[in-house]
Amino acid sequence: MKELAIGIDIGGTNTVIGLVDKVGNCLSAFRFSTTDYPDINGYVDELCNQIKNLHSLSYPSVNIINQVKGIGIGAPNGNHYRGTIEYAPNLVWKGIIPLAKMVSDNLKVPVQLTNDAKAAAIGEMIFGGAKGMKDFIEITIGTGLGSGVVANGELIYGNDGLAGELGHVNVVRNGRPCGCGRNGCLESYVSKRGVIETYNEFRKAVNENSIEDITPPQIVELARKGNAIAMKTYDETGRILGQFFADAVCFLEPEAIFIFGGIAQAGDLLLIPTKHYMETNMHHIYRGKVKILLSSLPGDTAAILGAAAMIWKMI
Amino acid sequence: MKELAIGIDIGGTNTVIGLVDKVGNCLSAFRFSTTDYPDINGYVDELCNQIKNLHSLSYPSVNIINQVKGIGIGAPNGNHYRGTIEYAPNLVWKGIIPLAKMVSDNLKVPVQLTNDAKAAAIGEMIFGGAKGMKDFIEITIGTGLGSGVVANGELIYGNDGLAGELGHVNVVRNGRPCGCGRNGCLESYVSKRGVIETYNEFRKAVNENSIEDITPPQIVELARKGNAIAMKTYDETGRILGQFFADAVCFLEPEAIFIFGGIAQAGDLLLIPTKHYMETNMHHIYRGKVKILLSSLPGDTAAILGAAAMIWKMI
Numbered sequence: 001m002k003e004l005a006i007g008i009d010i011g012g013t014n015t016v017i018g019l020v021d022k023v024g025n026c027l028s029a030f031r032f033s034t035t036d037y038p039d040i041n042g043y044v045d046e047l048c049n050q051i052k053n054l055h056s057l058s059y060p061s062v063n064i065i066n067q068v069k070g071i072g073i074g075a076p077n078g079n080h081y082r083g084t085i086e087y088a089p090n091l092v093w094k095g096i097i098p099l100a101k102m103v104s105d106n107l108k109v110p111v112q113l114t115n116d117a118k119a120a121a122i123g124e125m126i127f128g129g130a131k132g133m134k135d136f137i138e139i140t141i142g143t144g145l146g147s148g149v150v151a152n153g154e155l156i157y158g159n160d161g162l163a164g165e166l167g168h169v170n171v172v173r174n175g176r177p178c179g180c181g182r183n184g185c186l187e188s189y190v191s192k193r194g195v196i197e198t199y200n201e202f203r204k205a206v207n208e209n210s211i212e213d214i215t216p217p218q219i220v221e222l223a224r225k226g227n228a229i230a231m232k233t234y235d236e237t238g239r240i241l242g243q244f245f246a247d248a249v250c251f252l253e254p255e256a257i258f259i260f261g262g263i264a265q266a267g268d269l270l271l272i273p274t275k276h277y278m279e280t281n282m283h284h285i286y287r288g289k290v291k292i293l294l295s296s297l298p299g300d301t302a303a304i305l306g307a308a309a310m311i312w313k314m315i
Numbered sequence: 316m317k318e319l320a321i322g323i324d325i326g327g328t329n330t331v332i333g334l335v336d337k338v339g340n341c342l343s344a345f346r347f348s349t350t351d352y353p354d355i356n357g358y359v360d361e362l363c364n365q366i367k368n369l370h371s372l373s374y375p376s377v378n379i380i381n382q383v384k385g386i387g388i389g390a391p392n393g394n395h396y397r398g399t400i401e402y403a404p405n406l407v408w409k410g411i412i413p414l415a416k417m418v419s420d421n422l423k424v425p426v427q428l429t430n431d432a433k434a435a436a437i438g439e440m441i442f443g444g445a446k447g448m449k450d451f452i453e454i455t456i457g458t459g460l461g462s463g464v465v466a467n468g469e470l471i472y473g474n475d476g477l478a479g480e481l482g483h484v485n486v487v488r489n490g491r492p493c494g495c496g497r498n499g500c501l502e503s504y505v506s507k508r509g510v511i512e513t514y515n516e517f518r519k520a521v522n523e524n525s526i527e528d529i530t531p532p533q534i535v536e537l538a539r540k541g542n543a544i545a546m547k548t549y550d551e552t553g554r555i556l557g558q559f560f561a562d563a564v565c566f567l568e569p570e571a572i573f574i575f576g577g578i579a580q581a582g583d584l585l586l587i588p589t590k591h592y593m594e595t596n597m598h599h600i601y602r603g604k605v606k607i608l609l610s611s612l613p614g615d616t617a618a619i620l621g622a623a624a625m626i627w628k629m630i
Contacts, residue, residue, distance in 0.1 A: 133474075134474070135471075135473055135474045135478070149566065149567075151466055151467075151469075151471045151473075151478070152466075152467065152469045152471065152472075154466075154467045154469075156450075156466045156467065156566075156567060157467075157568075158450055158466075158567055158568025158569070159448075159449070159450045159568050159569060159570040159604070159605075160568060160604060161568075162568045162600055162601065163450070163466070163565075163566065163567050163568035164565075164566070164568075165565045165598060165600070166565055166566065168565050168598045169562045169565045169566070170558070170561070170562055170596065173558075180598055180599065181599065182596070182598065243485070243488075246485070247484045247485055248566070250478075250479075250480045250481055250483050250484045251464065251471075251478065251479070251481065251484070251563070251566050251567070252464075252471060252473055252478050252566070253472075253473025253474050253475060253476075253477045253478035253479075254473070254474060255474040281485070281497070283480060283483045283495055283497065284495065284496065285477055285480070286477065289474070289475060290474075
């Protein structure tokens, strides 16, 4: 019988459940609405019932729960050590939710839980571009900026499970206000909102109105057509990210830094300036040694692969 | 027979050799002049002959080389992976010196080599205040600023042995020139030279002459007597260090950050502002959770204990 892991990606809107084999094939995935279950007990019942009812695609009469070696969950504000979701601002359940225990009590299989970015890092290590690497950093850039740091072949969770919040490293003293209540965090410059804000700042500097509802893909499109402000926006985003990478290397000397998530779709428009500013700001002992790579995880199932990878890493 | 490790601290001026037992007692230590041996072969012969001639203090007829389980070496620019000293600016030997292999070939015992700050971190973990901790940072502040980073109970060496150069993280964009050729590195503010420069900058700001030959202990003395510029110097040093720690915590979430070396002797004069600025600049999820502690390694034998600790950690 083929061994399988289940990867679960819990988002504010949807929960996606996927069946993943040992080499990173996502055999099937299905979703339900997270917001339909404002009570956590109802949510766990729904989640577990869906898993209990998983059947083989080829032989629909065969229930496959016995093939499942474990369940990995990636969730916002997930704490690996405690298996909890803690005060997640974008989820309906408030306070501390002991989700890993609730699911394993129900299904009697091992459950691992961590936050989305750490799950992506484990996915990169087990199935993606970091295969065989012992030291790397995964940066996920979307609505916010998350990260997973791997050193000596192990994810760094820190003393209380809170390591790897690189989105909240200060990059501009007294800079832009950040959602965390402080100023000048990396996330307030390198994220969906950060890119849009930079674009509008550059527009204002030449007395053009800001366009609040523009999206990063639209700015990419403009830059590719030669729009100067759009090009400058990605140069500036790359400058801040590259300078930050130059410092991150002093901590960890990773073999590579992987970029994942919506903003990564800018491709070379972001990568080339990021590399340039990393190299020119870096201590000479590191120059030319650290790769910046786009994640090789498939965008649509990466969160599930990462969550499931925790199980294969554990076994 | 009591098991022993040898710890060797190679400095630009002196080499110190110490015998260390499993619980961190330095049973005896002796030194010779590094600069007397400009040829590395002559140096290795002298070093190994001294070790071969080690005898029991209680029973001088007993040679103790058979009790030695291994030799740990802490050296500037030491590379743990390769057992080499690489382009150390303050040592007489140029280029890459395969010292670990030279010593183990001569003495037929295992030899581990790393840089001084990483050795101090291992010493802290095995014999000092970090006993039982899995995640901590050791910062050594003297002529320069070195560091050793421990996560998941293991020192982080990085992809090529060059992780943990925290002295070269940028803390002031376009700031003071640093010995590494760049500007605004942590080391150019938080180090012996950095403290003196800050003191003289504050003197100049009130139109007083700078005092180039003042020392940090003298500035400490002045501050304790209530001298405003000296007090402001340590507040400023603590501000830069504390802000840096707030960022370092985002990477690693250590249980504690240990401060070691000459500048640490300022004690509370440095620790209190450092704590204050760390807490006030830190993401709220970390507040009140990270200790800043003075190293509990004895100043005079710490380098030897750290070097020897590599052997006990390895066994």
